[in-house]
Amino acid sequence: MSDPVLNLDKLNAWRQMDPEGGAGFIKKLITIYLSSAPAFQIRIEHAIQAADSDALVRAAHTFKSSASNIGAELLADICRQLEEYGDKNQLSEATELLVEMQNESQRVITALKELLEEC
Template sequence: MSDAHLDSAVLATLRVVMEDEYPVLLDTFLKDSEERVRLLHQACAVSDAYLLRQTAHSFKGSCSNMGAPLLTELCRELEDSARREQLDGANELIGQIEREFAIVRILMRAERQRFGASG
C-alpha cells in the first residue's frame, strides 16, 4: 500500500481500535466520501462558496482520520479557496479530489477485502 495515498500506520491503529467494526468503518468512509464528492460538484455548479467550504472541511476531517494525506491536503486547499470565495479553480481542484479519491477507494476496497469480506 502506498503511504502517499493511505497511511498504513493510521489504518493499523484504526484496525486495533475498531476491531470487528473496522470493515464497517471502511464501508462508511467510502459511502460518505462518495456523497461528499457529489456535494462538492453540486456546490461548485451553483457557485455556493459556503456549501463548498463546509463540505470540503467535513471531507478533510474524515480523510485525515482515515489516513488519506493527499486527499486531506486537496480538501484543505479547496476549503481555503472557498473561505476566500475564490472559486475560479474550484472545478479543477474538485477533479483532483475526485481522482485522488478514486485511488483511495481502490486501496480501501483492497483493505476491506483483507480484513473482512462479510459485513
C-alpha cells in the same frame, strides 16, 4: 514513485482501538467511508457548480475530516485546499482542483476496497 494512497499507520492506530483486537472496527470504518464518500464528493461538485462558497467550505471540511480519519492524507490535503478556496471565495481555483479531488477520491476508494478484501 507516487505517494501512497493511504497512511496505514493511521488505520493501524484505529485497529489498536478495537476492543476485539481485530479488524472489525477497521472494516466498519472503511464501509462507512465507502458509503459516504460519493455523497461528499457530489456536495463539493454541486457547491462549485453553483458558485456557493459556504456550501463548498462545509462539504470540503466534512470530506477532509473523513479522509483524514482513514489515512487518505493527500485527499484530505486537497479537501483542505478546497475549503480554503471556498473560504476565500476563489471558486475558479476550486474548479481547477476539482478533477484532482475526483481522481484522488477514486484512488482512495479503490485502495480501501482492496484493503477490505484483505481484512
